[in-house]
Amino acid sequence: MSLLRAKIQDVFNEPACEQNRGKDAKARKKGCSKPLTPGAAAGGCAFDGAKIVLQPITDVAHLIHAPLACEGNSWDNRGAASSGPTLWRTSFTTDLTELDVVMGQGERKLFKAIREIKEAYGPPAIFVYPTCVTALIGDDIEAVCKRAAEKFGLPVVPVNAPGFVGSKNLGNKLAGEALLEHVIGTVEPDDAGPYDINILGEFNLSGEFWLVKPLLDWLGIRVRACIPGDARYFDIACAHRARAAMMVCSTALINLARKMEQRWDIPFFEGSFYGITDTSEALRQISQLLVKKGADPEILGRTEALIAEEEAIAWKKLAAYQPRLEGKRVLLNTGGVKSWSVVHALMEIGIEIVGTSVKKSTVEDKERIKQILKEDNHIFEQMAPRELYAMLSEHKADIMLSGGRTQFIALKAKTPWLDINQERQHPYAGYDGMVELVRQIDLAIHNPIWFQVREPAPWDCQPAVREELPRTKSETATLHAVQKFAGTTADDFGEC
Template sequence: MSLLRAKIQDVFNEPGCEQNRGKDAKARKKGCSKPLTPGAAAGGCAFDGAKIVLQPITDAAHLVHGPLACEGNSWDNRGAASSGPTLWRTSFTTDLTELDVVMGRGERKLFKAIREIKEAYGPPAIFVYPTCVTALIGDDIEAVCQRAAEKFGLAVVPVNAPGFVGSKNLGNRLAGEALLEHVIGTAEPDDPGPYDINILGEFNLSGEFWLVKALLDRLGIRVRACIPGDARYFDIACAHRARAAMMVCSTALINLARKMDERWGIPFFEGSFYGITDTSDALRNIAELLVKQGADPEILGRTEVLIAEEEAIAWKKLAAYRPRLAGKRVLLNTGGVKSWSVVHALMEIGIEIVGTSVKKSTVEDKERIKQILKDDNHIFEQMAARELYAMLSEHKADILLSGGRTQFIALKAKTPWLDINQERQHPYAGYDGMVELVRQIDIVIHNPIWGQVREPAPWDCQPAVREERPSTKSETGTLHAVQEFAGTTADDFGEC
């Protein structure tokens, strides 16, 4: 536990984070996020954050050491895609019970589980995640993993990020520490080259990184390791031989990028693959960084040729949507890199941004938003469900872009909604991804269902006064009433 505490303090004292550098020593120890509310950590605890970063390593087994509910909460928490192995889609847990806790059988049960995974699946590595329960009872995860690695001849990686230590963002960074300590640098590639790069903080949601990788392949740039999207354990183990790195989400793995630069001299920059301009800038920055690291300068010219070709194709496709979407108002309820990258992408085709959230954004993200929007009134730290509903029901936005948690607010307000978070079904990165994003927005906004659901229901309309409609009471009065109503027409109802 003392080692975990020291590691957490080291993550809090992140010199690569501009916000962290601006704090005094006392504030720095508190970390970057608000304390968690007991019992309300689902989807936001350190354990969940570590699992998010490491589970997309597709050929590894991911074993949760704790009660069954912890694995149920974290499994399948991202829409990441794999081009090959599917082992990461299998759930493994030690399923610790109260009796196991009382009898002190946690460590023995963990060792047995590692052995069973090794014999049944033979993965190159097993990542072991302690949870709140196993951390509190003091199971020595690192000792068990070390013993199992020696016994079974495979990498067994302890990921010390139990839920109670902090937020999801802290768990992201602790996962990066686990990779630095136990994985990266443990293998050597057979064919290192001057055009090898790492992509950090890219999750390959809906396979969108494949759209970007196709562009890099055309430039002769090889992705040595994409961490974690569609990753293989051996590729991450060889990641220290890359010549440059691009960081897609700084809040998640900035500590990993900085320490890889310090240990192995891999310079990095932060960029985005959302939007035409940002994608082009990212490709230029990658090429320039490789040239600084010794690559042939001719790659700069080839990069500009590729950018010109792809931009011309993308703008031609987007021209059909511009008159249909120009002036449409979009509200974004997301965070992180999407809070500014998607904003910039949509403004390129004339869409108006009425607001964007910055609840998961860094100081750098917020500065970018201010430069793009030129108005702080369109930036909100957090919007309660009641305020969000009021804004949508008053038709201050034509569409809401957000995650699945707020979709029902939009539907209740009878406002179009599109998922742009991890559960989305369409890739939005790169030039083709930008065209797809605009296409989906056009489809959702112009769906005829919205005109229908906004029409008042017939029973909300006041019936018109009829001059003569005699009514008689009889034993068949109910039947007469039904026949009378069935004979009415739309003209029988007045204005709503």
């Protein structure tokens, strides 16, 4: 536990973070994550964060050393996609019971589970995740993993990120530390070249990295390792021989990028593949870093030629949507890198941003938003469901882009909604991804269902009363009495 505490303090002291460098020594030790409140929903624990970062490594067996519920709550929590192996889709757990805990059988059961996975599946590696229960009872995960690796002849990687140590973001960083300590640099590739790069913090949600990789392939740039999206264990083990790196989500793996630069001299930059301008700028910066590391400068010219061609194609496709979406108002309720990259992408085609959340965004992310929007009144840390509903029901936005947890607020307000978070079904990265994002927004806003649901319900309308014969005084009095009792007037009995 003391080693884990020291590792956490090291993660909190992040020199590559501008906000961290501005703190005094005491404040730096507290880190950026908010303290967890027992019994309150914290948006994910450290174990959840570590699993998010490592589970998309597709050919690895991910073994949860814990009671069954820990694995049940964390399995398949990202919509990452694989182009090959499917082992990561299989759920493995030691399924500790109360008797195992009381009798001290946890370590023995873990070793047995590792052996069974090795014999049944033969994976290139096994990642072992302790959770709150196994960490608190003192199971020596690292010793068991080391012994199992020697016994069975394959890497068994301990991922020390039990839930109680902190937030999901801390778990992201601890997962990066596990890769640095046990995986990266353990295999020497025999095909290293001057155009090899790493992509860090890219999860290949809905397969969206597959929209970007062909652009890099056309330029002759090889992705040595995409961590973690559609990754293979061998690729990550060889990642130390890349010449440059791009950081997609700095909140998650900035410590991994910085330490790889220190150990293996791999320069990195933070960029985004959301939107036409940001995708083009990312390609430029990748090429520039490679040239600085010794690649042929002719790649710069080829990059500009590719950008010009792809931008022309994308803008031609977007031209059909611009008249329909010009001036439409979007409320963005997400966080992290999407809080600024998607904002920039939408503003490129004339969409107005009425608000964007920055709940999970870094200080650098917030500064980018301010530069893009030119004002602060459209930025909010978090918005209560009641406030979201009020904003949407008052028609201050034409559509809300958010995660699945807030979709019902938009639906209750009879406002179009589009999933922009990890559960989404459509890829939005790169030039083609930008066109797809705009197409989905257009489909959502102009769906005829919204005109229908905003109309009064049939049972709130009454057909017009046709007078076949003139009423007598008593009939008229009776009708007025009924209307008074029902709280209506004669005017209410007409067409809707």
